[in-house]
Amino acid sequence: MKARHYIFVNIMVWKKKHKLSESCVAGTIVNSNKRRKEDEPKPKLKADDIYYEENGLQRIHPYYHKYATHAKGRWVGRTIYDVFAKEFRDRQPSYYEAAIRQGLIELNGQKVDKTTVVRNGDLVTHYIHRHEPPVARAPVRVVNETSELYIVDKPASVPVHPSGRYNYNSVIRILEIKQGREDLFPINRLDRLTSGLMLIARNAEAARRMEKHFVEHRIQKEYICKVQGEFPLGKIVCDQAIRVVAHKLSLNCVDPKDGKPSLTEFERLSSDGETSIVYCRPKTGRTHQIRVHLQFLGHPIANDPLYCNEAVWGKQMGRRGHLPTDEEEVVEEEEEEEEEEEKVVVAGRPSKMAGKRDSDKQNEAWVPLVRRMEEWKSKQELVDQVNGAEELENRLCEKCASPAYPDPTEEELAIWLHAWRYSGPGWTYETPLPAWAQEAEAHIDRVKYVPE
Incomplete structure (x- = not known):
């Protein structure tokens, strides 16, 4: 099946000068060349x-x-072309020259040319041809609903809110457009690559009440994950504090001094020696809490591109807060000999992080690692772009000349972390275990939380 080449726009009215046969209003196609009057309702x-x-x-x-x-x-005082060519370097100057000529860049709603000077108070508008990344075909499934809540099973690869390169391929927009559900108030957020249970309120009052329950720890969360190595038997508790290292990268770390209190309970359900299926019960709700605590324990989620990445973290993979000391250590460092067997993580265990913190509380020891992570991501994007051009015969978008990217692989669409079950005052909801965790089905009853 080949893609249909529809064009639809997130603007009030598109211009006839673009020679489109549609007048595109509020994100949908209207098969008419007439402008929509301001008092007319927006088409659904x-x-x-x-x-x-x-x-x-x-x-x-x-x-x-x-x-x-x-x-x-x-x-102010510079030409519109100079502003875009020098301030917005994600595209080539030739693109901005063409965009100005085609009327995709405007000042105060009016067409400009390269020599038009920007003045104080001008409204600068740029109409960008967006190519959203594809996501898994699995539906956003409403597993239950009440008068106040939708209980949703989110597929991995789909973000909750429109953000970054994703807009229509988000849980909220899919529920609105494909299922006709309105007035949505997400209560909890899952990472894009994480699958599982989400609670979405149907009104603001229900959202406030449920959010209060989360803050007061009246809602018990239970997750299932697949980690690297043979996870220890018994209940394992990690209470290492967590803080943000780099907002742009969504990178977090254990930091006993400046981190926020965090606690997660873990219990192994099964293992084949190379990987283990682990039950997780976070008691707090820090960003990436389960992923960071598992990395600290030496058992990161086995396909986690952020916290299980030897090219960035080195052979020890961030175990117990260890950081490579230089670029060579990432590739060449040997496993340190352990003086004793792996133990349960307990409160107060110091990490190996060191260094003077600056005004942003940024640990100097993390600067090289953040740089490596940025470089790794840039290389991945470049490889994807090059491979995409090769796979798709150097095809460029006819509207904006954006290069084609290859489709994400199944491994790139998800990490092995699933929000399995939530329990609150008088209620419990759960979702089916994903395919990669089916072997844990026989063991799940012995660990799951039983509401009082």
């Missing part, structure tokens, strides 16, 4: 105009999206 978004499936993935037809901002002080 149609799922078939936005979503399509191909090669086992849910895709989005490319569309134009409006970005608008008032001119910054340093832009």
Whole structure:
């Protein structure tokens, strides 16, 4: 099945000068060349105009999206071309020249040319042709609903909110457009690559009440994951404090001094020696808490690109807070000999992090690792772009000349972490175990939380 080349726009009215046969309003296609009057209701978004499936993935037809901002002080007195070519370097200057010529860049709603000067208070608008990444074809499934809540099973690869490169391929937009559900108030958030249970309130009051229950720890969360190595038997408790290392990378770490209190209970369900299926019960709700605590224990989630990445962390993979000391250590370091067997993590165990903190509480020891992570991500993006061009015969988008990227592999669509079960005052909801955790089905009853 080949993709249909619809174009739909997130703007009030698209211009005839682009020679499109549609007047695209509020994100949907209207088969008319007439402008929509301001008092006319916006047409409802149609799922078939936005979503399509191909090669086992849910895709989005490319569309134009409006970005608008008032001119910054340093832009005043410069030409519009100079501003875009030097301030926005994610695209080549030739792209901005063409965009100005085609009317995709405007000042105060008016067409400009390369020599138009930006003045104080000008509204700068750029219509960008967006290509959203595909996500897994698995549906966003509502497993239960009440008068106040939707209980949702989120597939891995789908973000909760529109963010970054994702807009229509998000849980909220899919529920709104494909299932016709309105007035959605997400209560808890799952990482894009994590699957499992989500609670979405149907009104603001229910959202506030449920959020209060989370803050007061009246809701018990239970997760299942698949980790590297043979996880120890028995209940393992990690109470290492966690803080953010790099917001842009969503990278977090154990830091006993400046981190926020965090506690997670773990228990092994099964193991084949190389990997283990582990039950997780977080008592606090820090970002990436389960992933960071498992890495600290020496058993990161086995396919986690952030915390189980030897190219970045070295052979010890961040175990007990260990960081490589230099670039060579990432590739060449040998496993340190352990003087004693692996023990249960207990409160107060110091990490190996050291170094003076600056005003942002950024540990100097983390600076090289953050740089390696940034370099690794940049290389991955470059490889994807090159491979995509080769796979798709150097195909570029006819509208914006964006290069084609290869489809994500099954391994790139998910990490082995699943929000399995939530329990609150008078209720319990759960989702089926994912395929990679089916072997744990026979052991799950012995560890699951039993509400009082």
